[in-house]
Amino acid sequence: MRVAEPPAPALVAFIDAVGPIEAEAAVRAAEVPPRVLAETAARRHLDLAAGDIADAERVGARLVVPEDDEWPAWPLLSLAAASDRGQRWAGSAVGLWAKGTARLGDSVDRAVSIVGSRSATGYGEFVASDLAHTMALAGTTIVSGAAYGIDGAAHRGALAADGVTIAVLGCGIDVGYPAGHADLLKRITPRGLVLSEYPPGTPPARYRFLVRNRLIAALSSGTVVVEAGIRSGARNTATTAAALGKVVLAVPGPITSAQSAGCHDLLRTGGAILAGSVSEVLEAVSPVGEHLADRPESPTRRTDGLGTEALRVHEALRRRAARTPAQVAVDSGVSIDRVRALLPELELTGLAERCEEGWRQAPKP
């Protein structure tokens, strides 16, 4: 994990092929295939394993490797596959530093990532928190990046539901970035997980956030972008998730808000499905047939189901004053024969009533 900057797909494949012990010796000796050599040339001499493990233990973190039961082999397979297809940003991780009581593999069995702008609006933070809270109550793990704004709101929403949430960092697990979220990260570990593929002490860097985003996308079955500017890390996560074959959803917002412009652009260009409610998100990310979202409920009227002519006859009646069938025929434009047939039908369904001088609308029950 020290000898290459992630993603290092050739190195991951090499370790997978020859095993970690032999891989280490070969890397140190520079006796590796050219692509592995390119990935490890600058750092192949670094040997900080003992210090890294001590540093991690000091902050209560453990190392999770592919040999471990809790390694999320299946979710990370999409990254290896994407790398094989030539996606340069892809490639799985050599290992993951993990802090928290949750078992990584189990936690991501049902996981959704919620990502978005650091400079979120109150609306965006509310929606992120509310989606995370409701999905966490339903047993879904919420994955995000621990950044200010949407990420933080998503983690907090899951925590408020006593749910499991996973923060994937773009720096060492002991670095405490962003500083203002140190407390939030502490609150995550009793039930959830803080993760990083970077060795302890690795400082945050812009490209590390982009590289980290592939893990957020890979560890969840779908990604919800809550608010995103036209150019944002959240859109990068969305693009990555789509390239991994994951479901991407975007939450719309006011078109007057720059913070929703990235979401709207994703929706316009077919890059995301519209996320209008928790049930719509759950339906999109769940196995086919599970969590089917109800279609939004439609208010009903007592005239629902009437044909055009019956509707016209009903509207030609008055609430109080009686109308004769002949008058109703002229007002509605429906022939007198049809009016004479329709009035008793309306009476049967409680929409019209006879009176001495003719017919009128029946009062609502």
Place this chain on the structure above:
Amino acid sequence: MRVAEPPAPALVAFIDAVGPIEAEAAVRAAEVPPRVLAETAARRHLDLAAGDIADAERVGARLVVPEDDEWPAWPLLSLAAASDRGQRWAGSAVGLWAKGTARLGDSVDRAVSIVGSRSATGYGEFVASDLAHTMALAGTTIVSGAAYGIDGAAHRGALAADGVTIAVLGCGIDVGYPAGHADLLKRITPRGLVLSEYPPGTPPARYRFLVRNRLIAALSSGTVVVEAGIRSGARNTATTAAALGKVVLAVPGPITSAQSAGCHDLLRTGGAILAGSVSEVLEAVSPVGEHLADRPESPTRRTDGLGTEALRVHEALRRRAARTPAQVAVDSGVSIDRVRALLPELELTGLAERCEEGWRQAPKP
């Protein structure tokens, strides 16, 4: 126009075939094809033409018929075609009562309808008014239904731009409905038009608004739904417009707003294109190649265009303290040879500079 309740597609086709004078005589005598007879049975004896024309003249309205130059034959053709395909709500109009100085046919050459909830939010009214204003400034006619809420905001936005706007009513042109929009309707006529296919004195009715919606859809090349509940007249207009082969757009809004739920449902189900700005609307409703919307502008960084390795090398440099190529190689994970090649490249593009002890990031210009 008095002998059938619109839409009366068989009657319209009959008049078109035999001419209005012969058609009148035949309808009075009930010597017409069965479908025309069904449409006219209840009212074929009504002869209020003189009174209707006098009533219309009293409020300054004129009758526009297919024989007139200003008849919008081409836009209304879509209604006849839809009726021929068996759409029962379709069918063109026998004639249109019109009030206002604009010539109907010319006005709808470039027309967009903007529709939505009567119970609109401040956001919805702002967007409707803003879209209408900007499109009217660009020479587009704004068509709507003169209802409270979104319709009214759309008309007012066009008026504020001294633009042409058309209000299509679901009652007689002299009825003044809704009462609170009497002034608005008066302000429309000096440059725009108030239209109705209903004879003077016809009271508003729910089914007449639905029937009227087909004219709003047909008279414009696209329909923008700004806010709509799950069940609303605006969605009916959208469905109608889509069935006529017109472009339908929907404006997203907060998912917490019931007034946007209908728009979001249209967007989710593919019933509408997302309308995020005026230019996106104009692009969608204009002939191919006209009014191409700029892609939302993306903020740029001076590191744009750098490859992954160059980006990593650049981020491994510090603003002040110098770093040697060897240090940069370890920090970035890029091989020393590539670092030595990339640093001068970064210097050429103004991103790095040499100093006595090595290299550092160049300050922003």
